Amino acid sequence: MAWIAHLYTALGAVMALAATVAIFANDFRTAFLALVATVFIDSTDGLLARALRVKDRLPHYDGARLDDIVDYLTYVFVPVLLIWRAGLLPDGSVLWVGGAVLLASAYGFGQAEAKVVIDTPEAALRRGGKPPDHFFTGFPSYWNIVAVYLFVLGLAPMTNAAILVVLSVLVFVPIRYVYPSRTITLQAVTNVLGAIWAVLILVIVWRLPATDGPWLALSFVFPMYYTLLSLWLHARSR
Numbered sequence: 001m002a003w004i005a006h007l008y009t010a011l012g013a014v015m016a017l018a019a020t021v022a023i024f025a026n027d028f029r030t031a032f033l034a035l036v037a038t039v040f041i042d043s044t045d046g047l048l049a050r051a052l053r054v055k056d057r058l059p060h061y062d063g064a065r066l067d068d069i070v071d072y073l074t075y076v077f078v079p080v081l082l083i084w085r086a087g088l089l090p091d092g093s094v095l096w097v098g099g100a101v102l103l104a105s106a107y108g109f110g111q112a113e114a115k116v117v118i119d120t121p122e123a124a125l126r127r128g129g130k131p132p133d134h135f136f137t138g139f140p141s142y143w144n145i146v147a148v149y150l151f152v153l154g155l156a157p158m159t160n161a162a163i164l165v166v167l168s169v170l171v172f173v174p175i176r177y178v179y180p181s182r183t184i185t186l187q188a189v190t191n192v193l194g195a196i197w198a199v200l201i202l203v204i205v206w207r208l209p210a211t212d213g214p215w216l217a218l219s220f221v222f223p224m225y226y227t228l229l230s231l232w233l234h235a236r237s238r
Helices: 003-024 028-051 063-085 094-110 121-127 143-153 157-170 187-207 215-219 221-237
Strands: 115-118 133-137 176-178
Touching (some): 063 143, 133 221, 143 157, 187 221
């Protein structure tokens, strides 16, 4: 039964293939829907793994490594492919802009402290006996989300390139970002706002190619909250 959790994680790679097929067919709506499916899988496979106690039952298999492989495909490589095929970058820039994203994220995924746990006596006192806070170090390679916003906003290709380069640099800046499912501080607020945001993103993607309505503006509330909370917790932990 424990293998079911690993199979569920690996289905993200199948969704990455489905997204790639849709991208080369210029069906970007379907590609985004496939990427939405991969985010759902990634958000729930840990719960399934813990429920099935995979570490105890399959100690010889590294589920975290499998998860990183699938995440690199779905959060990094396929979104860069989509950004290129959708014409969101200046002509001839895909290798240096897309390459910057791929290389920065390869560093981010590979560093030993890509995910950190803050467990000091002061932090333990603040959380009142709850589990310690978990964080990502550096910009957490949310390139699938970046791809959605760049696609819908319709910015100039040079502006898109500048945004991607800046975010690539932020991968190397050791700011701690909220790990939505494992950062205990304000977790209830984060989960509620995150769930509303996920619904808004699904609405935005489902309505493509239409981009009218208030959905895009409303969807910016959660990213702003997420960034401010991350900066506050980072400053407090330092």
